[in-house]
Amino acid sequence: GENVEQHPSTLSVQEGDSAVIKCTYSDSASNYFPWYKQELGKRPQLIIDIRSNVGEKKDQRIAVTLNKTAKHFSLHITETQPEDSAVYFCAASKEGNTPLVFGKGTRLSVIA
Amino acid sequence: DVKVTQSSRYLVKRTGEKVFLECVQDMDHENMFWYRQDPGLGLRLIYFSYDVKMKEKGDIPEGYSVSREKKERFSLILESASTNQTSMYLCASRFGGANTEAFFGQGTRLTVV
Numbered sequence: 001g002e003n004v005e006q007h008p009s010t011l012s013v014q015e016g017d018s019a020v021i022k023c024t025y026s027d028s029a030s031n032y033f034p035w036y037k038q039e040l041g042k043r044p045q046l047i048i049d050i051r052s053n054v055g056e057k058k059d060q061r062i063a064v065t066l067n068k069t070a071k072h073f074s075l076h077i078t079e080t081q082p083e084d085s086a087v088y089f090c091a092a093s094k095e096g097n098t099p100l101v102f103g104k105g106t107r108l109s110v111i112a
Numbered sequence: 113d114v115k116v117t118q119s120s121r122y123l124v125k126r127t128g129e130k131v132f133l134e135c136v137q138d139m140d141h142e143n144m145f146w147y148r149q150d151p152g153l154g155l156r157l158i159y160f161s162y163d164v165k166m167k168e169k170g171d172i173p174e175g176y177s178v179s180r181e182k183k184e185r186f187s188l189i190l191e192s193a194s195t196n197q198t199s200m201y202l203c204a205s206r207f208g209g210a211n212t213e214a215f216f217g218q219g220t221r222l223t224v225v
Contacts, residue, residue, distance in 0.1 A: 001171075009152070032211035043202070043216040044155075051211070089155060097162035097208050099145055099170065104154035 002027040004092050006103025013080050014111050021106045023090035024072040030092040033066060033073045034100070038087045047088075048075070080110045115139070118203050118217035125224050131190040133220050135203030141215075142208030144186035148172065149200040149219070158201075161186055162208055193224045 003026040013019050025033075034049035050057045050064045050073065057064050061080075066073040077084055087107050091100040119134035137144065145160040157170030159178040167178050175197060179187040186205075190197055203217040 006154070034213060036216075043218050045216070046213045049213065093211055095209070095211055097143060099143075099157050099160045100204075100206075100214050101157070102147075102155040104152065 002030055002092055002094075002101040004090060004101050004103040006090050006106060008106060009104065010107045010109070012109045012111060015080060015082060017080055019077045019080055019084070019108055019110075021075045021088055021090070021108070022072060023074070023092075023103050025092040026071065027092070027094065028071065029094045031095065032093050033064070034091050035064060035075050036089045036091065038089065038105075040086070044089060077108075082110050082112050084108060085110045116203060116205055116215050116217040118201075118220050120220050121218065123220055123222045125193050125222065127194060127224055129193050131193050131222070133188040133190075133201055133203075133222070135186045135188070135217055136184055137205040137215070138184065139205065139215065140183070141205035142183070143206050144180065145204040145214065146170075146176075146178065146186070146188045147202045147204065149202055155202065158188065195224050198222060198224045
């Protein structure tokens, strides 16, 4: 089955700096790659996703890149703010009635 | 507004008890999932269901069972709760077939004493 590896497990950045979180996946049939943000005590919520027919997607300060050949994808957050502090999860899934497989998460701390 | 609702936010049960965690979604989603969240281990899939009365084992099904009698409701059952099942349990749902976003419930923090 699919296996998703996520790095780093913790990340601390100064406010205003950029943050990058990387994930790799094992199943070449996977074609949907969402990123979830989980604030303390809250449910995970989708912040951005990408499908395998594109290499990059942006939404204001966040962007995701996908390298299908290498089977890895990354989340980029620019101009980080304290409210970006949270746990971020990457995931992968493929077509059909299959589940999302998640990475182990990255705890991002933005230091003011 | 999209809603996935779990029946309890916090639950304390005794070892050996039978425990029911309920999840209801109002989005007419075919797929429903139960994940377990532990620090450093991320979100691990326990069971999922892609239709009424259908279920598939995930990565960690031991000690758990599920029930889906109606499309909107997916129940997780701990047949005989043990202390190593103390955890945060998250329910999620999404449309079947198409690869789309999953929506999560607010989570149930279960403590087994």
